[in-house]
Amino acid sequence: xxxxxxxxxxxxxxxxxxxxxxxxxxxxxxxxxxxxxxxxxxxxxxxxxxxxxxxxxxxxxxxxxxxxxxxxxxxxxxxxxxxxxxxxxxxxxxxxxxxxxxxxxxxxxxxxxxxxxxxxxxxxxxxxxxxxxxxxxxxxxxxxxxxxxxxxxxxxxxxxxxxxxxxxxxxxxxxxxxxxxxxxxxxxxxxxxxxxxxxxxxxxxxxxxxxxxxxxxxxxxxxxxxxxxxxxxxxxxxxxxxxxxxxxxxxxxxxxxxxxxxxxxxxxxxxxxxxxxxxxxxxxxxxxxxxxxxxxxxxxxxxxxxxxxxxxxxxxxxxxxxxxxxxxxxxxxxxxxxxxxxxxxxxxxxxxxxxxxxxxxxxxxxxxxxxxxxxxxxxxxxxxxxxxxxxxxxxxxxxxxxxxxxxxxxxxxxxxxxxxxxxxxxxxxxxxxxxxxxxxxxxxxxxxxxxxxxxxxxxxxxxxxxxxxxxxxxxxxxxxxxxxxxxxxxxxxxxxxxxxxxxxxxxxxxxxxxxxxxxxxxxxxxxxxxxxxxxxxxxxxxxxxxxxxxxxxxxxxxxxxxxxxxxxxxxxxxxxxxxxxxxxxxx
Numbered sequence: 001x002x003x004x005x006x007x008x009x010x011x012x013x014x015x016x017x018x019x020x021x022x023x024x025x026x027x028x029x030x031x032x033x034x035x036x037x038x039x040x041x042x043x044x045x046x047x048x049x050x051x052x053x054x055x056x057x058x059x060x061x062x063x064x065x066x067x068x069x070x071x072x073x074x075x076x077x078x079x080x081x082x083x084x085x086x087x088x089x090x091x092x093x094x095x096x097x098x099x100x101x102x103x104x105x106x107x108x109x110x111x112x113x114x115x116x117x118x119x120x121x122x123x124x125x126x127x128x129x130x131x132x133x134x135x136x137x138x139x140x141x142x143x144x145x146x147x148x149x150x151x152x153x154x155x156x157x158x159x160x161x162x163x164x165x166x167x168x169x170x171x172x173x174x175x176x177x178x179x180x181x182x183x184x185x186x187x188x189x190x191x192x193x194x195x196x197x198x199x200x201x202x203x204x205x206x207x208x209x210x211x212x213x214x215x216x217x218x219x220x221x222x223x224x225x226x227x228x229x230x231x232x233x234x235x236x237x238x239x240x241x242x243x244x245x246x247x248x249x250x251x252x253x254x255x256x257x258x259x260x261x262x263x264x265x266x267x268x269x270x271x272x273x274x275x276x277x278x279x280x281x282x283x284x285x286x287x288x289x290x291x292x293x294x295x296x297x298x299x300x301x302x303x304x305x306x307x308x309x310x311x312x313x314x315x316x317x318x319x320x321x322x323x324x325x326x327x328x329x330x331x332x333x334x335x336x337x338x339x340x341x342x343x344x345x346x347x348x349x350x351x352x353x354x355x356x357x358x359x360x361x362x363x364x365x366x367x368x369x370x371x372x373x374x375x376x377x378x379x380x381x382x383x384x385x386x387x388x389x390x391x392x393x394x395x396x397x398x399x400x401x402x403x404x405x406x407x408x409x410x411x412x413x414x415x416x417x418x419x420x421x422x423x424x425x426x427x428x429x430x431x432x433x434x435x436x437x438x439x440x441x442x443x444x445x446x447x448x449x450x451x452x453x454x455x456x457x458x459x460x461x462x463x464x465x466x467x468x469x470x471x472x473x474x475x476x477x478x479x480x481x482x483x484x485x486x487x488x489x490x491x492x493x494x495x496x497x498x499x500x501x502x503x504x505x506x507x508x509x510x511x512x513x514x515x516x517x518x519x520x521x522x523x524x525x526x527x528x529x530x531x532x533x534x535x536x537x538x539x540x541x542x543x544x545x546x547x548x549x550x551x552x553x554x555x556x557x558x559x560x561x562x563x564x565x566x567x568x569x570x571x572x573x574x575x576x577x578x579x580x581x582x583x584x585x586x587x
Contacts, residue, residue, distance in 0.1 A: 001112070001236045003229055003247055004332065007063050007087065010227070013107050014089045020056035023528030027067050027286040028295070028466050030524075030554070036295050037067035037283075041088035042224050047554050048092050049168050049205065049222050055510045055532035058094035063087050063229070067279060069298055072392075075275050076268040078241040079197065082302065083279035084230050091223035097173075097204045100223045101139045104175060104200055112236060116144055118178040120189035120196060124159060124171030125152035129215040130207060133158075136173045149189045157191070160203040160224070168218060170206040175199050177235050199235060200227045243271055250325035251278065258321060259313040269309040276306040277322045277344075284340045285333070287466055287477070289576040290347045301390045303347045307355070308393055316352070320344040358389050362397060373402060377409025384414070439471040442564050442586055445506060445557045446496070448538060449567070450476050450582065451522065452549040453495045457488060464524045465579050473570065473585050480580045484572045496567040499548055502540065503562040508555065509535045522551045 001009075011021055025044040027037050035043065041064035048054040064086050074080040091100065108114045121140050126132030132152070140150055161169030176196040178185035189196065205222040207215045234242040243252055243263075251274040252263050263270055283299045290300040303319060310318055320341040327335050365379050375398050383389040395405045447467050454462045458480060465477040484492075511519075513529050521535045529552060536557050538549040558564065565586040575581035 001233065002245075003085075003233055003329075006229060006233055006236070007085075009111055010087045010107070011061055011063070013111055014059075014061035014103070017059070017089075017103060019059040019061035019089055020530065020532075022056065022060050022062040022530050024062065024064055025528070026466075027065060027282060028288070030467070036298060037069075038064065039066055039068050040064070041066070041086040041226060042090070044554075045090060045092075047556065049090075049220075049224070051220050052555060054092055055534050056530050058092045059090070060092070061089040065282060067283065067298075076272045078243065079231055079234075081230055081242070081279075082275050083282050084228055087227040087229060087232075089223075089225050093220040093222060095223065096221075097136055097202070097223065098139050100202045100204070100225060101136060101173065102143070104202055104225065105143050108175065108200070112232075114177065114235075118185055119145065120149040120151070120176045120178070120185070121145055121173055122151045122153045122158055122176070122189075122191055123173045125154055127155055130159075130171060133171045133173070133204075136171075136204075140173075146187075148187050151189050151191050153191065160201075161205070162209050166209050166211055168205040168207070168222065169209050169215070170204045170218075172201055172203040174201045179235065179240050181238065181240075197231065197235065199232060201225065241267075243267075243274065247329055248274055250329060251322060254322050254325050255313070255315075258318050259310075259315050261313055266313060269312050272309045273306045273313075273315075273322060276302040277319055278326050280306070280319075280344070281323050281326045281335070281340055282333075284343050285335050287576065287579070289343060290350075297390070300347065301392055303344065304351045304390060305393060305396075307348055307351050308397075311355075317345075317348065319348045358383055359397075362389070362394065373404060375403050375405045377406035377411070378413055380405050380407075380410045381413035384410075438563075439586075440469050441556045442558055443469045443474040444555070445536075445538075445561070446564055446567060446584070446586060447474055447476055448536065448549045448551050448553070448557075449496045449499055449561075450474070450492070450584065451478070451551070452538075453492045454478055454480075457491050457495060458484075463522075465575070473583055476582045476584070477575045477579050478582075479578055481578060483574075484580070489569050489572060493567055493569055499538070500561045500564045500567065503560055504538050504548060505541050506557050506559055506561070507537050507539070508557070509537070511535060513552075516552055520547070520550050522549075524552075 015021065022044070025038060029035055029038050029043050038044065041062065042049060044064070045060070054060060066084055066086050067082060069082060071080055072082060075082055089103065108119065109116055123136045124130070124133040137150055141147065158172050158174065159169070160172050161167065175198070176189070176191070177199045178195055179197050180195040203224040205224055206218055208218045209215055230242050230245070230247060233245050233247060234240070237245060239245055242248060252270055255270045255273055256263055280299055280302050283295070288295045288299050290296055290303060292300070306319060310316070323341060323344055327337055362383060365375070380391055380394050383394055384391060391405070391407065391410055398405055447469070451464055462478050462480060465479055467477065468475040510532060513531055513533050516533050516535045517523065519535070523529065533552045534554060536551055536553050536555065537547045538561070539547040567584060568587055569582055569584045571583040573581050
């Protein structure tokens, strides 16, 4: 079974169980400041996991593209990937863990035909905050999983969340598959045996963690499940190495052809190159360009790390060539191939120009380290600033020589020159799962006004290209070919503040997607929407038929514009070719 067939079978199975299909969302989370990228299928569903009603109901299913950079150092083995697709089914306050487990077991054994003997499970052992999950154990026993194949594990193994400091969380039960071909699965499940590979995870969001650290029972109990497409396809095709599957093999073949070297014996560099270039294709496709900030920094790090490993295989000017097979593998996605390949070529050229000089300096300076085995953070910063060496690459190269980098002083130097959050290395901020405070709600509504102001004052063809909201400011990206004049910025501010002074109203409606679009509702370019959507309209109650703004959106929003305060543009700048960015606040 290959990728598209697995996805089709999964979706169809849960549709028969009453689930509605949601679209595959962008890698850039919509108005969620807690993460740089969509790291799980649940991210686009955050508002609905904490109580907002989903327009498609309480049972939903989908496949979501994801990026995770927290375990980038593990990329190079057989199973870890930076980019992956996650299959998921969700219950938003509907069915319980019993049904979730039954569905998982039925899909694994009946649809995927995995022998029950090759399955084992883990469940939450309990602690001071939450009780032992005996309910899951009972259900697994009823389904025929023997007691010896059920392991009770601690919180670090069988508990999910919250994603930040607060929010929904709860115990989970994980399903494992015995991958070894040459020996039968043992009678007793040992989670530490590397032949047992996790294939699926059912999370039971039964609790909510509060700011004081207490865990309280959630008002809305949800089911959040996840099955990785890459790992499952490898298992179903009898591969212990994910890179042997058709999702990876053409990319590996391309690396082999360009390097004139075989995969066997060069697994680690070839896997890293394939992984990082695939992830970069999808990140660029969703509107991110290489830079020294946030998502752009992650992208730059991935491309440059691929280039560095390419050099170990004598590869040069290769990244765009390796990207080519990815477009065929994922033919169900739409790519702007020319733009993506151009970005690879430009970034590789930038890095190649300075790589030789940087490596020479790094070698020279590391020879001077001698006995203390600690490389100066100031020197690491100079390599970063002058030669474009991400700190992770400096650490990696020196680590091979047994030398550590003084990261603390590196970041001290970095903070003096620019704002580069260390979160670009982990892909995660430290706030809650999503911030739906009054401040962010106000700014969320303001983005709708800003979108309309840009269309009114600059060009009616302007569309949103991305946004990010924190409790302090909004950031809004839009297509426009040039820098805005001071007069244009003032007009935009005045237009928005005029609507706020008039204290216009905001209403929410749920309708079919085609009805919403025909009614004049704006949508974000390139975004796939479900068949039923939420539409927010800003209008004057004195003339309710005439609206100021109408957008498809998940919320949250204020009800009256007087709640917003005064709008002020802080900065207007280039985001990428043909895309401008506005940062603004409410005072």
